[in-house]
Amino acid sequence: MIGKNTYQPSVRIANWFEDLQLEESNVKDFLLKKENGQLLMQKRPIVNENILKRVDLTVVNDGLIHFGDIIQLTCPGEEVSKIIGRSRQCSTLAAHCSLDLMCQNAKLTEPCTVTGSHDLTPNVRTSFIVTSCDGTPTGQPLRYIQPFYLKTMDGSGGNLFLESDKFDFMKCAYQTRHQEVRLVSNPSYLTEWRIVYFNPLLRMEYEFMPVSANIQVIVNHVYTNQNLCVEDGATLIRTAFSMEYEISVHTYLNSHKAEEHNNHWILVTAPPGKEIIMPPHLTDDMPFQEASEETSEELTMEKNDCVCEKDN
Structure with missing residues (x-):
């Protein structure tokens, strides 16, 4: 009875000597890559320690974006896909270059592209710094239609700037x-971006507002004058991390001349550390105030007094 694996390198039939040489060459290549640290299992720890290192986003207590803040650019695809019926998931803007360059330099290096990653964890490749390009000091609020740079983290991030050019x-x-989107080491007029208000009917009223x-x-x-875009689920790109969406610069407009879900972005920051409470007499024009321990105790006592009066 003939088995399934009848013709093997141990069976002296046909090109048996060639099969033995190929098997030996594969073993030699494996040992050589292992000595030089080129195996994927050896590269993964380097990527985890540098490129996938956890990053703390900036905590904003006033609810505004400032120059120097560390943010994530997230496209909320899940909520929109339920309405339109598309399968694109929520993704975040992420830097990506070849695995050999990341392991060799232990940081993001040119040529470096960007993709839409499903991993929403803030790390080196998915976090960006809002950088001024007109001399605005760090800490000042970013305003609508004000030009700025999007820069990767220093060190492992490679200090690269988000850039695009004409088709x-x-x-x-x-x-x-x-239009292609990539990361370059030198800032220029091609690396300037601006934030536009979401509602097209109110954009003129919100110009230069925080x-x-x-x-x-x-x-x-x-x-x-084109918008940053996440392409649909049919345009997936194989990367060293997973299958990710393609990022481009293209404006998708619907029948009402409004941007579609591909151009919708959220500047994600860390939530404030203290609880923010609005007093009853505070109007919409007044800013929020942080609740102190005394204020929270007074509110608790007032609630207890109200409950006692209702019981009586």
């Missing part, structure tokens, strides 16, 4: 052929 047949997105954190906005490229 070209030799320089464009891989699948959709839209940008709020954790709300939906439009990220616009200053030079080309």
Whole structure:
């Protein structure tokens, strides 16, 4: 009875000597890569310690985005897909370069592209710093239609700037052929971005107003006047981390001349450490105040007195 694996390198039939040589060469390649530290199991710890290192986002107590803040750019795809019926999930803007460069330099290095990652954990490749390009000091609020840079983290992030340029047949997105988005080491007019208000009917009223954190906005490229975009689920790109969405610069408009879900972004920050309570006499025009321990005790005593009066 003939077995399933009849013809093996141990069986002297046909090109048995060639099979033995191929098997020996594979073992030699494995041992050579192991000595040089080129195996994937050896590269993974380097990536985890540097590129996937956890990053603490900036805590904003006033609810605004400031220059120098560490943020994430997240596109809320899950909520929109239920309405439209598309399978695109929630993703965040992430840097990506070849695995060999990341392991060799222990940081993000050019040439470096960006993708839409499903991993929403803030780390080096998914966190960016809001950097001024017009001399605005660090700590000042970012305002609508004010140009700024999006820079990666120092050190392992490689200090790279988000850039885009006009469409070209030799320089464009891989699948959709839209404007390419990449990370470069030197800032220029191609690395300038601005935040546009989400509602197109109120954009003129919100010009030069401070940008709020954790709300939906439009990220616009200053030079080309096109919006940062996450392509649909059909345009997946295989990376060293997982299958991720393609990122481009292209404006998708619906029948009402409003941006579609591909251009919706959220500037994600860390929640404030202290609880923010609005007193009963506070109007909408007044700013929020942080609740102190005395204020919280007074509110608790007032609630207990009200409960006692109702019982009586």
